[in-house]
Amino acid sequence: MAKNRDILVIGAGLAGIEASLLLAKAGRKVYLVEKESYFGGAAIKSEEVTPHMECATCMLAPKQSDILENKNIELLTMSEVTNVSGETGDFTIKILKRARYVSLENCIGCGACFEPCPVTAVNEFEEGLSQRKAIYVACAGALPNAPAIDMEHCLRSKDEDCQRCKEACMFDAIYYEDKDEEITINAGAIIVATGYKLGDLRRFPEYGYEKIPNVYSAFEFERLRASNGPTSGTIQTRDGQKPKSIGMVHCVGRGEKKYCSQVCCMYLTKFAYYAFEQLENVKVYQFHKEHSIPGKGNQKFFQEVKAKGVDMIRVKTLSISANGARPGLRIEYEDEKAEQKAVDVDMAVLAPFMEPYPGTDQLARLLGVQLDDFGFIKTAEYDSVATTRSGIFAIGCIQGPKFMNDTTIQAHIAAGHTLSLTEE
Numbered sequence: 001m002a003k004n005r006d007i008l009v010i011g012a013g014l015a016g017i018e019a020s021l022l023l024a025k026a027g028r029k030v031y032l033v034e035k036e037s038y039f040g041g042a043a044i045k046s047e048e049v050t051p052h053m054e055c056a057t058c059m060l061a062p063k064q065s066d067i068l069e070n071k072n073i074e075l076l077t078m079s080e081v082t083n084v085s086g087e088t089g090d091f092t093i094k095i096l097k098r099a100r101y102v103s104l105e106n107c108i109g110c111g112a113c114f115e116p117c118p119v120t121a122v123n124e125f126e127e128g129l130s131q132r133k134a135i136y137v138a139c140a141g142a143l144p145n146a147p148a149i150d151m152e153h154c155l156r157s158k159d160e161d162c163q164r165c166k167e168a169c170m171f172d173a174i175y176y177e178d179k180d181e182e183i184t185i186n187a188g189a190i191i192v193a194t195g196y197k198l199g200d201l202r203r204f205p206e207y208g209y210e211k212i213p214n215v216y217s218a219f220e221f222e223r224l225r226a227s228n229g230p231t232s233g234t235i236q237t238r239d240g241q242k243p244k245s246i247g248m249v250h251c252v253g254r255g256e257k258k259y260c261s262q263v264c265c266m267y268l269t270k271f272a273y274y275a276f277e278q279l280e281n282v283k284v285y286q287f288h289k290e291h292s293i294p295g296k297g298n299q300k301f302f303q304e305v306k307a308k309g310v311d312m313i314r315v316k317t318l319s320i321s322a323n324g325a326r327p328g329l330r331i332e333y334e335d336e337k338a339e340q341k342a343v344d345v346d347m348a349v350l351a352p353f354m355e356p357y358p359g360t361d362q363l364a365r366l367l368g369v370q371l372d373d374f375g376f377i378k379t380a381e382y383d384s385v386a387t388t389r390s391g392i393f394a395i396g397c398i399q400g401p402k403f404m405n406d407t408t409i410q411a412h413i414a415a416g417h418t419l420s421l422t423e424e
Contacts, residue, residue, distance in 0.1 A: 038125075044142070149174075217352070378399075
């Protein structure tokens with residue numbers, strides 16, 4: 001029986017994009033499935049990328065455009081795999097494509113439909129730092145450049161005949177009659193690249209997250225610095241003040257997870273760089289239980305940022321409370337000499353562990369692959385991308401925390417494997 005040469009890639013973040021482009025360049029048909037209404041994954045939340053601080057959007061946007069323009073790639077946003085059967089060379093995959101209610105063919109991305117919408121909701125992409133409408137795009141510059149309607153919040157789901165977005169659209173792009181559809185495809189191999197999420201900080205009440213106003217998660221701080229973020233790139237407290245001191249806390253949840261997420265020390269170094277770049281005479285403290293900066297380029301960047309005045313403090317325990325002064329916080333800690341100390345700051349930034357993207361366990365069951373002891377997709381000892389089922393490969397942070405360059409390398413490896421595996 002002839003092998004099917006088409007490839008399914010699940011997850012359209014950095015890893016999935018890179019693998020898809022490589023396969024398409026080799027002449028293969030690629031189905032690129034993405035759960036969200038946009039694609040680009042966690043990478044598009046970043047303003048700059050370490051260690052050389054390149055513009056993240058400038059690096060990723062051309063690849064995203066290539067995805068949209070490549071005739072060999074069929075991008076399925078708002079879609080999820082629901083069933084996988086068959087074997088290497090002949091997989092049958094069912095995909096649920098959720099209704100967008102906006103025509104990608106007709107919409108030009110003008111945004112005229114946003115303002116008339118009477119509904120506001122929390123913008124999940126912006127980590128709750130801003131509001132969005134029921135018809136929305138995740139952020140400025142998100143691709144595809146067309147909104148989606150969130151029917152969970154839309155008045156039409158509440159039996160109200162609201163048509164304000166449709167009336168505002170001059171291009172007949174709003175399609176209330178749109179429905180979910182099930183698609184069946186065939187592929188010779190599957191690449192899984194569904195990524196990660198940062199651990200839930202609410203599980204660690206000693207840090208005051210969501211209880212004390214100016215305690216931020218890592219992604220919240222990243223979006224504060226982003227030029228297309230909720231403050232247009234201005235680092236500020238929730239009452240609009242520029243912080244004069246920032247405490248950055250490493251290893252949140254490290255004891256619970258029993259593994260190091262590798263990248264946290266580097267992105268907190270990047271955050272210190274952001275602070276020194278934008279905030280005059282700012283004081284930056286970094287509280288860490290462990291510290292890991294692998295690689296010569298990363299070490300050079302760390303040393304350069306540290307020399308600007310980062311106060312590195314090794315701690316055994318740490319807690320955060322309000323100090324009574326707005327917008328102040330008090331960080332109390334036990335240092336490595338078992339001495340109790342405290343520092344007052346205007347803002348705290350927490351670096352939690354990385355863990356598998358929600359739903360990884362269900363996806364693993366659908367694919368028939370195993371998970372490791374930490375809930376990531378298990379890969380073979382002899383192969384960095386092969387899973388426990390022939391013809392299915394896992395790349396990027398779905399198999400464990402890693403840096404972007406490592407993710408890109410794995411995309412190349414998996415693309416090579418799938419090409420050779422599905423050769424006739």
